[in-house]
Each structure stands twice: as structure tokens, then as C-alpha cells.
Amino acid sequence: MADLQYKIIVGLEIHVQLCTKSKMFCGCAVEFGAEPNSRVCPVCLGMPGSLPVMNKQAFEYAVMAGLALNCNIPMFTKWDRKSYYYPDLPKNYQISQYDLPLSENGYIEIPLESGQTKRIGIIRAHLEEDAGKNVHSSGNFSQVDLNRTGTPLLEIVTKPDMNSGAEVRALAVELQRLVRFLGVSEADMQKGHMRFEPNINLKITRNGTEYRTPIVEVKNLNSFRALERSVSYEAQRQLDEFLETGVVFGMGNKTTRGWDDEKEMTVLQREKEEAHDYRYFPDPDLVPVELTQEWLDEIKSRLCELPLKKQLRYVQEYKLSDYDAGVLTADRSTADFFDEAIKAGGEPKRVCNLLTQTGLKITKEKNCSINDLHISPKSVADLASMVENSTISASSAAAIFEAMVKTGRQPDILAQELNLVQKSDADELESIVDQVLAENAEAVADVTSGGKKEKKARGFLMGQVMQKTKGQANPKVVSEILAKKIG
Amino acid sequence: MKNLTAKKLRDQIASGQIKSLDAVRNIFERIEKYEPVIGAYISTFKEKALERASQVDKKISAGEPVGQLAGVPVAVKDNMCTTFGATTCASKILQNFHAPYNATVVEKLLAADAVIIGKTNMDEFAMGSSTENSGLKQTVNPWDTSRVPGGSSGGATASVAAGMCFAALGSDTGGSIRQPASFCGVVGLKPTYGRVSRYGLVAYGSSLDQIGPVTQTVEDAALMLNVIAGHDSSDSTSVSEAIAPVCDYLTKLNEPVDKLKIAVVPQFNAGADQQVQNALNEAIKVYKNLGAEIIEIEMPHLDYAIAAYYVIATAEASSNLARYDGVHYGHRTKDPQNYIEVYTKSRAEAFGQEVKRRIMLGTYALSSGYYDAYYLKALKVRNLIRGDFTNAFEKCDCVMMPVAPTTAFKIGEKVNDPLQMYLSDIYTIAANLAGIPGISIPCGFDDNELPVGLQILSPAFTEDKLLRIAGMYEKHTNWYEKKPPIAGYK
Ligand SMILES: [Zn+2]
Numbered sequence: 001m002a003d004l005q006y007k008i009i010v011g012l013e014i015h016v017q018l019c020t021k022s023k024m025f026c027g028c029a030v031e032f033g034a035e036p037n038s039r040v041c042p043v044c045l046g047m048p049g050s051l052p053v054m055n056k057q058a059f060e061y062a063v064m065a066g067l068a069l070n071c072n073i074p075m076f077t078k079w080d081r082k083s084y085y086y087p088d089l090p091k092n093y094q095i096s097q098y099d100l101p102l103s104e105n106g107y108i109e110i111p112l113e114s115g116q117t118k119r120i121g122i123i124r125a126h127l128e129e130d131a132g133k134n135v136h137s138s139g140n141f142s143q144v145d146l147n148r149t150g151t152p153l154l155e156i157v158t159k160p161d162m163n164s165g166a167e168v169r170a171l172a173v174e175l176q177r178l179v180r181f182l183g184v185s186e187a188d189m190q191k192g193h194m195r196f197e198p199n200i201n202l203k204i205t206r207n208g209t210e211y212r213t214p215i216v217e218v219k220n221l222n223s224f225r226a227l228e229r230s231v232s233y234e235a236q237r238q239l240d241e242f243l244e245t246g247v248v249f250g251m252g253n254k255t256t257r258g259w260d261d262e263k264e265m266t267v268l269q270r271e272k273e274e275a276h277d278y279r280y281f282p283d284p285d286l287v288p289v290e291l292t293q294e295w296l297d298e299i300k301s302r303l304c305e306l307p308l309k310k311q312l313r314y315v316q317e318y319k320l321s322d323y324d325a326g327v328l329t330a331d332r333s334t335a336d337f338f339d340e341a342i343k344a345g346g347e348p349k350r351v352c353n354l355l356t357q358t359g360l361k362i363t364k365e366k367n368c369s370i371n372d373l374h375i376s377p378k379s380v381a382d383l384a385s386m387v388e389n390s391t392i393s394a395s396s397a398a399a400i401f402e403a404m405v406k407t408g409r410q411p412d413i414l415a416q417e418l419n420l421v422q423k424s425d426a427d428e429l430e431s432i433v434d435q436v437l438a439e440n441a442e443a444v445a446d447v448t449s450g451g452k453k454e455k456k457a458r459g460f461l462m463g464q465v466m467q468k469t470k471g472q473a474n475p476k477v478v479s480e481i482l483a484k485k486i487g
Numbered sequence: 488m489k490n491l492t493a494k495k496l497r498d499q500i501a502s503g504q505i506k507s508l509d510a511v512r513n514i515f516e517r518i519e520k521y522e523p524v525i526g527a528y529i530s531t532f533k534e535k536a537l538e539r540a541s542q543v544d545k546k547i548s549a550g551e552p553v554g555q556l557a558g559v560p561v562a563v564k565d566n567m568c569t570t571f572g573a574t575t576c577a578s579k580i581l582q583n584f585h586a587p588y589n590a591t592v593v594e595k596l597l598a599a600d601a602v603i604i605g606k607t608n609m610d611e612f613a614m615g616s617s618t619e620n621s622g623l624k625q626t627v628n629p630w631d632t633s634r635v636p637g638g639s640s641g642g643a644t645a646s647v648a649a650g651m652c653f654a655a656l657g658s659d660t661g662g663s664i665r666q667p668a669s670f671c672g673v674v675g676l677k678p679t680y681g682r683v684s685r686y687g688l689v690a691y692g693s694s695l696d697q698i699g700p701v702t703q704t705v706e707d708a709a710l711m712l713n714v715i716a717g718h719d720s721s722d723s724t725s726v727s728e729a730i731a732p733v734c735d736y737l738t739k740l741n742e743p744v745d746k747l748k749i750a751v752v753p754q755f756n757a758g759a760d761q762q763v764q765n766a767l768n769e770a771i772k773v774y775k776n777l778g779a780e781i782i783e784i785e786m787p788h789l790d791y792a793i794a795a796y797y798v799i800a801t802a803e804a805s806s807n808l809a810r811y812d813g814v815h816y817g818h819r820t821k822d823p824q825n826y827i828e829v830y831t832k833s834r835a836e837a838f839g840q841e842v843k844r845r846i847m848l849g850t851y852a853l854s855s856g857y858y859d860a861y862y863l864k865a866l867k868v869r870n871l872i873r874g875d876f877t878n879a880f881e882k883c884d885c886v887m888m889p890v891a892p893t894t895a896f897k898i899g900e901k902v903n904d905p906l907q908m909y910l911s912d913i914y915t916i917a918a919n920l921a922g923i924p925g926i927s928i929p930c931g932f933d934d935n936e937l938p939v940g941l942q943i944l945s946p947a948f949t950e951d952k953l954l955r956i957a958g959m960y961e962k963h964t965n966w967y968e969k970k971p972p973i974a975g976y977k
Pocket residue numbers: 023026027028039040041042043044045150
């Protein structure tokens with residue numbers, strides 16, 4: 001076998017559905033799962049004489065995303081019509097942006113497994129309207145559901161900067177977290193809020209000569225898993241194809257493939273990507289958008305610390321594990337809550353444990369956000385302090401947290417009511433320890449003799465003290481007394 | 488009653504001298520008598536109109552306030568959406584299309600207590616200059632029924648000329664209000680682009696289309712503009728009133744125009760028939776006698792207006808008309824073999840020849856490899872034409888020119904020669920490209936007793952002044968009082 005090395009090269013096109021209440025160019029509600037064709041009006045149905053009016057919020061959301069992707073935001077942007085005939089596209093053109101997108105030339109940092117980050121270039125991000133859905137049922141006809149027609153989509157195009165399925169997945173996951181953090185998309189994969197189209201080929205070096213395989217675009221992937229697997233599959237397939245046929249990248253041999261989720265393989269859709277003529281031209285029904293500095297500044301003021309940056313800060317500043325920092329920054333409300341609790345004086349590691357181990361368990365059960373628990377960051381900070389200064393045990397803290405959610409009352413009051421305040425009074429505890437030592441001479445002997453039963457005997461004595469105090473003794477104080485009494 | 492203007496009728500209805508019900512009955516008597524000859528209407532709403540008229544009458548007898556068009560029978564071109572009747576655009580593809588909403592202008596007419604009596608014939612999708620391209624019926628010119636009424640708002644102008652309504656709304660993409668107004672001897676106003684909402688106007692060339700009034704007098708045009716002008720949040724291209732306030736065009740009408748300066752473009756006008764030129768010169772003399780100063784200017788880019796227009800308008804049309812595909816509404820072919828056939832056959836069966844021609848022209852102009860040479864170039868020409876007007880209006884208040892190179896031509900004369908037909912728009916197109924307002928008012932007759940129109944063009948959003956300039960002429964001439972003999976006028 002000749003000397004052969006190869007590198008996967010992947011660029012991504014991502015469609016992200018923005019979470020505006022109404023559609024991109026009309027007042028219809030954006031709603032998933034409504035009765036077919038019940039969220040439509042003359043505008044999104046493309047009725048004769050109807051005219052689009054831009055949803056300002058969608059535009060602002062898109063600009064926020066563009067800013068978060070470190071893009072240049074031009075002060076002038078316009079709308080274009082992209083023409084093609086398809087039954088789910090009632091006007092037979094899509095309102096999109098062609099040569100003057102609302103953002104361009106940015107980048108996104110993605111986390112790598114090594115703990116490092118990698119910068120992926122963003123070519124552009126622009127706004128467009130979604131199409132409807134063709135429903136193919138039995139019989140020699142299809143039906144069209146236009147509820148989704150006109151939903152605002154942000155199309156993001158990356159540079160071909162990714163070199164593995166894992167990197168592609170990392171970008172997708174990071175982007176999901178980013179748009180959720182910004183509050184511009186729910187990015188719910190189940191509802192098709194994010195759709196991916198990777199462009200994949202290989203750079204192969206064989207015996208010192210470099211080859212590039214034909215670019216393949218995989219259409220319409222809507223899960224991280226399918227995205228990652230399709231890239232990996234395609235890399236292997238292209239390598240095999242190259243070894244078999246020697247076919248290399250050339251004009252007009254870009255092909256389109258689909259992903260078969262069951263067979264876990266890509267399947268050919270279109271052999272030669274004909275240069276599609278979409279006949280783009282400026283939409284005369286819409287006026288160009290001209291940003292003012294005040295408007296842009298106002299949009300900028302809505303940005304927040306971005307999730308990856310926040311995650312890295314938590315690790316560095318608070319010495320949290322990368323995993324915990326990731327959990328806290330998975331969504332904005334949790335991260336904001338955590339930040340507020342720290343501001344209120346909570347000890348970071350303790351607050352983190354309370355949130356990740358108890359808070360998020362409850363929100364998961366209730367399928368809600370941390371804010372819906374109606375507890376204040378201050379009260380969680382207080383609870384963390386109570387653990388920190390041994391007023392309560394770490395295990396009691398979980399019970400108190402749950403009680404806080406149920407009752408909305410303060411942790412110190414709940415600790416009293418639930419009898420979870422630890423006994424730390426040394427005199428009181430000493431007499432209990434004395435009593436235990438007197439009652440358990442055998443165990444005392446095991447400890448003092450220092451044999452292999454010592455550890456077990458210590459645990460037993462501690463247990464006895466806990467039993468007598470109904471679990472309220474401060475274990476730290478008890479160990480100290482035990483050490484003093486029996487070494 | 489038939490000699491009343493819309494304004495006078497409205498005042499007499501509002502003061503209780505005339506019942507709207509009688510006015511509407513009278514109009515329908517005339518429609519029943521003359522419509523079989525003229526063919527101005529695609530649909531009429533007699534029952535609904537009578538019912539509405541009596542509602543307005545009730546309001547008046549109850550002393551309630553009524554709108555500016557209280558009880559006045561008006562018509563709208565059949566490319567404006569109405570929830571009543573069909574909205575066909577005179578096309579087989581929309582022959583049975585019932586819009587689920589009213590165009591903004593229709594809502595405004597109704598809010599002004601107008602009585603909409605019917606929807607008028609037109610060239611299919613407003614593509615044409617003679618109304619011969621209607622896919623549904625033929626309209627003839629009331630002055631000579633062997634001739635065309637002009638187009639594309641030929642039904643509206645014929646209807647006003649024949650006294651089958653008191654006023655109408657037309658639409659003007661390249662002259663479609665002004666040219667048929669001149670052919671039919673009525674007043675036609677194309678407002679500034681953005682002055683009147685296009686919401687509910689079935690698009691032909693979106694960057695050029697504008698709705699405007701077709702009336703007997705300049706005063707009626709002012710009245711109609713009062714009702715329909717203004718910003719509409721449903722139309723992004725309608726201009727905000729902070730930028731261009733709407734005024735009371737009727738009240739303004741009587742303000743004198745001081746030191747009126749009129750420009751003419753002799754080189755450009757030389758292309759018109761001699762009799763048309765004569766009428767224009769006579770009209771300018773009238774202004775001169777009224778104290779206006781006449782200057783001669785050059786507008787070097789007007790010669791390219793037709794070429795630019797037929798690229799821009801058809802490009803936009805090719806996209807605007809893509810939606811008529813048989814999938815969601817409108818004509819669908821029988822027994823298609825697949826969805827592609829739903830498109831190709833439905834469109835092939837139901838679009839007329841001229842519409843197909845323009846769709847193909849526009850598709851070609853937007854195709855990759857041709858875009859720069861055609862569409863982009865046409866946009867550049869458009870800018871140059873705008874510049875010509877900007878320069879002109881630095882020197883004058885308005886530009887006067889013919890409306891069309893000829894008076895009404897014979898039915899069938901130009902149908903087989905599209906280029907010749909396109910040339911009949913030569914004087915009107917520039918206003919659409921520049922987005923400025925223009926008006927056509929009757930200014931005489933040729934040897935065949937066919938009306939000739941005078942076109943006046945003024946800067947964007949100066950409709951008040953434009954109407955005053957037109958009104959000056961009307962006050963000192965009596966052309967508007969002449970009615971076509973065919974329709975029972977003597
Ligand atoms: Zn809608």
C-alpha cells in the first residue's frame with residue numbers, strides 16, 4: 001500500500017428557526033403541531049395582491065445572532081426573491097437575502113474534547129422565510145400544509161474549517177447553546193428548529209501528491225447524531241471511492257446525497273449539481289433595511305456573555321469541573337441564576353452542586369426552567385452558605401432545596417422546621433460521645449488497638465452518635481471529639 | 488343626474504336632495520342599456536349596491552355623518568381584491584378566484600360610504616394598452632365602438648366615459664390609467680409611487696404599479712385621491728406621512744398656482760401624431776394666456792424608457808405571476824400526470840398570449856448570465872430617467888407632454904404587433920420609472936371626434952399642485968363637458 005494520508009474537510013449550512021411569536025412577513029402565529037393550514041393568512045398563502053411586511057423582531061434576533069457569531073453587520077441590507085417552483089412554496093419564490101446579507105465574515109469558537117477550543121469561520125448569516133410541508137399520504141395526490149410557510153429562518157454558512165464528524169457535531173451543539181442563550185431560538189431539534197447541510201470532501205495526500213475528492217452535500221439533517229454520522233460515513237465512502245476510481249474534485253461534479261437514518265448511510269439524490277438558476281432579484285415589495293447606530297447599539301445591549309466564554313470562566317475563576325461548567329451554561333436561565341447566586345455571596349462550588357444535583361433534577365422532572373421554580377438566587381446562595389458553615393449537612397441541603405421549591409420559604413426557617421440544623425455544641429455532643437463509648441467497649445477496643453478493624457469501628461461509633469442525635473450531629477465536630485477521646 | 492360629477496352627486500346625496508338609491512338605480516339602468524355595447528364590466532353587484540345605497544340614505548336621513556363619497560356609485564378595476572364577487576384580473580387563471588380580503592383602497596372606498604357597483608375589465612394582469620388582452624371580454628371605446636378604449640384600465644375609463652359609474656379606480660404600471668383616460672376623454676391620475684397602498688392590488692410590476700382615480704373632472708380626481716391616499720402598514724412601499732404628508736386635495740384645489748413654469752420637451756413630443764401635437768400646443772397656449780411661463784428642456788434618457796420598462800416590468804411580472812400555478816387556487820388542469828404538469832398545463836391553458844410573452848421576457852432578463860446585461864442595466868437607465876426629471880423640476884413646476892402618440896386606434900389594429908403596441912406607452916412610462924405623479928386630462932378632439940389627452944407630470948408627492956395645475960386648465964376650457972354620443976349623451 002502506498003503512503004496515503006487524508007483529511008476530512010467540512011463546511012456547514014445551518015438553518016435555525018427564530019423564536020418570534022409571529023411569522024417573518026405576516027402576523028400569523030408561529031406554532032408547531034397546529035391543525036394543518038390553520039396558521040395562515042393571505043400573505044403567507046401568497047394570495048394575489050398580498051404584500052409582505054418585515055417582522056422587526058426577527059431582524060433584530062438575526063442581528064443578535066450575527067453579532068454573537070462575531071460577524072460584520074452592514075448598515076444596509078436588502079431582501080431578494082429566490083425563484084423555484086415547489087408546491088410547498090406558495091409564491092414560487094422565497095424571500096431571502098442574496099448579495100447583501102445582514103451579517104458576514106465572523107467566526108464561532110467550538111469546544112474540543114481536548115479542552116481546547118477551535119475557531120470556525122462564518123461566511124455569512126442571513127434571514128429568509130421557511131417553506132411549508134408537503135404531506136405525501138396514500139393515493140395519487142399530495143397535500144400541502146402551509147402553517148410553517150413564512151417562519152423566520154436564519155441561514156448560517158460556515159467556512160470549510162471542520163475536520164471531523166466530532167468537530168461538526170461540536171459546532172452544531174455549540175450553536176444550539178448559543179442561540180438558546182441569546183434567546184433567539186428554541187433550537188428544539190425535535191421540532192426541526194435546526195437543520196444541517198454539511199458539504200464534505202477529503203484532502204488526500206498519496207506519495208507526496210495532493211488530491212481532493214468531489215464535494216458532497218448531505219441534505220436536511222435534523223439531529224446531531226445524523227449530522228456526525230453522515231460526515232464520518234461520507235468520509236469513508238469518499239476514501240473508498242477515490243481508491244477505487246481515482247475520481248477527484250472538478251467543475252460540476254458536486255453531488256447531493258441524503259441520509260438514511262435506518263441504514264445509517266448516505267444515498268445519492270442528484271448526480272451532478274446543475275447550477276440552479278434561482279433568478280435572484282431585489283424584492284420590490286420590501287424596502288431595504290437601513291440600520292442606524294442607535295438601533296445597532298440597542299441590539300448590542302441585549303447581548304450577554306456567551307456560553308463558551310462563560311463556561312471557560314467558571315472553570316478558571318471558580319475551579320469548577322469542565323463538566324459542571326458545561327451543565328450550568330447549557331441554558332441561559334441556569335447560567336444567569338448561577339451568576340446571581342454567586343453575586344449574592346454563594347460559594348461557587350456549593351452553589352454549583354446545589355444547582356446541578358438538585359435544582360436541575362427538579363426542573364427536568366417538571367420540564368421547566370430554573371426561573372419557574374420561583375426561588376431566588378439569594379436563597380440558594382444562603383443555602384450554600386449553610387452547608388459551607390456546617391449549619392446543615394450536604395445531604396440535608398437537598399431536602400431543604402426541595403422544600404424551598406414546594407413552599408417558597410427561606411432555607412434557614414426550613415432547616416429549623418425540618419430539624420435539619422446540625423448539633424455543633426461540643427459540650428452537648430461530648431456527653432453523647434461519652435455515653436456511646438461507654439456502651440460500646442468492644443468497638444472502642446478495636447479503635448485503640450489500631451488493627452484492621454479500626455476503620456470499621458470508627459464508622460460504627462460515629463453511626464451510634466448519629467443515631468442518638470437523629471442525624472443532627474455535625475460529623476466534623478464528632479470526629480474531633482472522638483479523636484480527642486480515643487486517639 | 489347623468490351630467491353630475493361625483494363631487495356634485497355626493498353633495499346632493501349628503502344634503503338629501505338626491506337619494507343614493509336613486510343614483511344607483513339610475514346607474515344600473517344605464518349599465519343595462521349600454522354595457523352590452525361597451526363591455527366595461529367583468530362583474531356588477533346590483534343587489535349589494537342597492538342595499539348599500541339604502542343604508543347610506545338611512546344614515547343621512549338619521550342625520551349621521553357620512554363619508555366623502557357618500558352614496559356615490561363607483562367601480563374598481565378587477566385587479567383589486569374584494570371579498571364580494573371574483574377578482575379575475577381578466578384572466579382565465581383567476582376567473583373563479585374569490586379573494587378572502589379587501590384591498591386597502593376598497594376598504595377606504597367603503598369607509599367613505601361609496602357604493603361599489605362593479606369591477607371593470609382590463610388587459611389580463613394589466614398587461615396591455617388596449618384592453619384587447621382581456622382573457623374574459625372585449626371593451627370598446629364609447630366614442631367609437633370600433634376602437635379600443637386604451638388599456639389596461641380600459642373598462643374603468645370606458646365606464647366613466649359612458650356614464651356607467653361616477654368614478655372608478657384604475658391602476659397604472661406604465662400608463663394604464665392615463666392612456667385609456669386620454670382615449671376615452673376622461674381624467675386619469677397616477678399618484679406618486681407610495682402615495683396609495685398597493686395592498687390588495689394584484690401585482691404586475693410591483694415597483695411601478697400604483698392605484699389611481701379615473702373621473703369626469705379634476706375635482707373628482709382630488710376627491711377620490713382624498714379617499715384613497717395615505718400610508719398603509721400592510722404595504723412597506725407606501726410612504727409614511729411623516730415624510731410626505733397627505734393633504735386635503737379638494738380644499739387645495741382652489742389655491743392659485745403663482746408663477747407657474749411649464750416645461751416641454753419638443754424633441755420627444757415630435758414623435759406624436761400631428762393632431763395630438765396640435766392639441767397639446769393649444770393646451771399650452773391656454774396656460775400661456777393664464778400667465779404661465781413655458782420653457783423648453785431636454786430629457787435625453789426618455790428615449791430609453793420603453794426598453795427599460797419592458798425589462799423591469801416583465802422581470803417583476805415573471806416573479807409575481809409565478810404563484811398562479813394551479814396548486815393553491817385558480818385554474819388547475821384536468822388530470823395532470825404529476826405535479827410538474829399541474830404547473831405547466833395549468834399555466835399554458837389559462838394565461839393569454841401577452842402574459843406568456845411577458846413572463847418569458849422577464850424570466851430571460853433575470854436569468855444568470857443575462858441579469859447584468861438586462862435587469863441591472865434597466866435599473867441604471869431608470870436612475871438616469873429619474874435624474875432627467877430631477878433636473879427638469881429644478882427649472883419648472885411641471886412637464887407637459889402628450890399622453891399617447893395617437894388617439895384611440897382600431898380594435899385589432901395592433902394586436903399582432905406587440906412592439907407597435909408597446910410604443911403607445913412611450914409618453915406615460917417615464918413617470919412610472921421615476922415614481923412621480925402624472926395626470927391625463929381631456930384637451931380636445933382629433934378629426935375623427937376622438938378625444939386627446941394632455942399629460943402633466945410633477946415632482947413626487949406634489950399631487951396637490953398637479954391637481955391645481957390641471958384644474959386651472961379645466962376651469963378655462965369645457966372639454967370635460969363633452970360626452971360620447973353613443974351613451975345617450977347629446
Ligand atoms: Zn400569515
